[in-house]
Amino acid sequence: MSKARVLVGTKKGAFILTADGKRENWEVSGPHFAGWEVYHMKGSPVNPERLYASQTSSWSGQVLQCSDDGGKTWYAPGGGIQKSPQGWPMGESNRFVYDTSPETGAPLTTHQFYDGTQHPWEFKRVWHLEPSLTDAETVYAGIEDAAIFRSTDGAHSWQELSGLRGHGTGPKWQPGAGGMCLHTIILDPSDPDRIYIAISAAGAFRTDDGGKTWKPINKGLVSPYLPKQEAEVGHCVHHIAMNPSKPGTLFMQKHWHVMRSDDAGDNWQKISGNLPTDFGFVIDIHSHEPETIYVVPIKSDAEHYPLDGKLQVFRSRTGGNEWEALTNGLPQANCYVNILRDAMAVDKLDDCGIYFGTTGGQVYASTDSGDTWKPIVRDLPAVLSIEVQTLS
Amino acid sequence: MTSQVRVSLPQHLRTLAHIERSEVVIEVEGPVTQRSILDALEAHYPTLKGTIREHDTLQRRPFLRFFACEEDLSHEPPDAPLPDSVAAGKEPFLIIGAIAGG
Numbered sequence: 001m002s003k004a005r006v007l008v009g010t011k012k013g014a015f016i017l018t019a020d021g022k023r024e025n026w027e028v029s030g031p032h033f034a035g036w037e038v039y040h041m042k043g044s045p046v047n048p049e050r051l052y053a054s055q056t057s058s059w060s061g062q063v064l065q066c067s068d069d070g071g072k073t074w075y076a077p078g079g080g081i082q083k084s085p086q087g088w089p090m091g092e093s094n095r096f097v098y099d100t101s102p103e104t105g106a107p108l109t110t111h112q113f114y115d116g117t118q119h120p121w122e123f124k125r126v127w128h129l130e131p132s133l134t135d136a137e138t139v140y141a142g143i144e145d146a147a148i149f150r151s152t153d154g155a156h157s158w159q160e161l162s163g164l165r166g167h168g169t170g171p172k173w174q175p176g177a178g179g180m181c182l183h184t185i186i187l188d189p190s191d192p193d194r195i196y197i198a199i200s201a202a203g204a205f206r207t208d209d210g211g212k213t214w215k216p217i218n219k220g221l222v223s224p225y226l227p228k229q230e231a232e233v234g235h236c237v238h239h240i241a242m243n244p245s246k247p248g249t250l251f252m253q254k255h256w257h258v259m260r261s262d263d264a265g266d267n268w269q270k271i272s273g274n275l276p277t278d279f280g281f282v283i284d285i286h287s288h289e290p291e292t293i294y295v296v297p298i299k300s301d302a303e304h305y306p307l308d309g310k311l312q313v314f315r316s317r318t319g320g321n322e323w324e325a326l327t328n329g330l331p332q333a334n335c336y337v338n339i340l341r342d343a344m345a346v347d348k349l350d351d352c353g354i355y356f357g358t359t360g361g362q363v364y365a366s367t368d369s370g371d372t373w374k375p376i377v378r379d380l381p382a383v384l385s386i387e388v389q390t391l392s
Numbered sequence: 393m394t395s396q397v398r399v400s401l402p403q404h405l406r407t408l409a410h411i412e413r414s415e416v417v418i419e420v421e422g423p424v425t426q427r428s429i430l431d432a433l434e435a436h437y438p439t440l441k442g443t444i445r446e447h448d449t450l451q452r453r454p455f456l457r458f459f460a461c462e463e464d465l466s467h468e469p470p471d472a473p474l475p476d477s478v479a480a481g482k483e484p485f486l487i488i489g490a491i492a493g494g
Contacts, residue, residue, distance in 0.1 A: 033407075034404075034407065035403065035404045035407075036404060057404065058455050059402070059404070059453065059455040059456055059489045059490070060404060060405060060408075060443035060444070060453060060456070060489075061442055061443055061446075061453060062442070063408060063439070063443065076408070076439045094441070094442045094443070094447075095441075095442060095447050097447075097448070
């Protein structure tokens with residue numbers, strides 16, 4: 001029988017929630033990495049028992065963790081294979097060094113800072129881990145300050161795909177309030193050389209040659225907080241989603257505005273339609289209906305909580321513009337949580353499950369395309385990210 | 393000369409390095425300094441690399457402090473000799489997480 005495994009990253013550790021295909025009764029394990037922020041966890045599509053986790057803290061920086069048994073046990077990569085003569089784990093899986101080698105282009109060394117001056121790139125943390133679609137040992141990392149790294153040895157060592165920062169617009173990239181983070185990585189299942197990424201606040205970029213060169217794909221985005229509202233870069237993209245069955249179509253939740261592209265990001269159209277507010281962070285797509293999309297509107301960029309204290313997921317079955325509020329099972333009074341950009345996911349079971357986590361520590365799930373919701377766990381630390389695995 | 397130095401680590405780093413005790417005893421070759429202690433500690437527990445000092449600059453991470461013998465040594469030069477009682481293993485070298493949060 002199929003199972004669902006939900007990977008929850010929180011401000012104070014990781015939790016793993018498992019249930020059978022009915023998704024009625026959930027087992028909760030954790031906290032893993034107690035006391036650390038877990039920005040993201042994700043499983044390999046090739047080997048679902050291989051999980052990657054980004055563990056970070058303001059005190060002690062970045063640590064990468066791996067599991068080869070679906071999250072029962074973990075190791076800092078290096079420890080799983082190579083050990084010191086005393087048996088201690090080896091390796092430096094948390095070393096992310098920006099590429100400045102002449103051979104690969106010696107990319108930019110500064111970006112725009114909050115005060116308008118140029119500032120050197122400084123590694124802060126890993127926001128997102130995206131395992132390869134074809135190799136369980138290959139994984140991509142989206143980091144702050146914004147860059148993309150790749151490991152081909154199971155997260156033991158990391159190399160920057162420096163063509164992104166070498167694109168030439170780096171001096172115009174700038175941090176948002178949450179830092180200058182590369183938070184979205186989408187691998188195109190129909191083209192192994194095509195990768196999409198998104199950065200706050202630089203915008204969306206695409207490579208068509210496996211990461212050697214990149215181009216901004218922000219045409220159609222309009223951002224009132226930029227001096228030139230339709231600039232090539234500088235947009236605060238919050239998240240992008242793609243349904244693998246329709247890889248040329250992308251959906252975006254921008255700082256303000258919900259957008260779609262039907263030409264692999266070359267052009268974007270606004271699809272906010274009748275949403276009560278089009279500010280938000282998450283966006284995702286039904287597993288079996290590539291024109292059914294979900295967002296959680298947030299009141300404004302100054303007030304990061306739902307309108308009127310009512311937690312509402314909005315669904316469009318028409319690929320945007322026409323939206324309906326989904327409220328059954330969600331709190332409709334005094335709810336002032338946020339739903340962060342990586343905190344929504346969908347499973348691939350026949351009745352597509354949709355999951356999202358809140359900064360109040362609730363993880364809500366729907367097993368009927370969003371018509372009804374229930375909290376599958378409700379008192380965790382603030383949820384930073386949600387991923388779900390569909391297991392046979 | 394080899395010294396047996398006691399090192400106390402914060403909980404989250406003990407968890408990371410799979411250290412069950414509140415202190416570890418580290419063999420330090422030569423003069424006992426912040427640098428020689430941390431070099432020896434990281435050699436024994438490589439997963440701690442980058443978590444106490446930055447990888448390349450070896451600068452102390454801002455929210456960690458180094459104490460010993462009731463003194464804050466965080467701003468002392470990394471190669472300055474530590475008190476004899478630390479080198480003799482009578483007093484621990486304390487790596488402390490700065491207090492923060494609500």
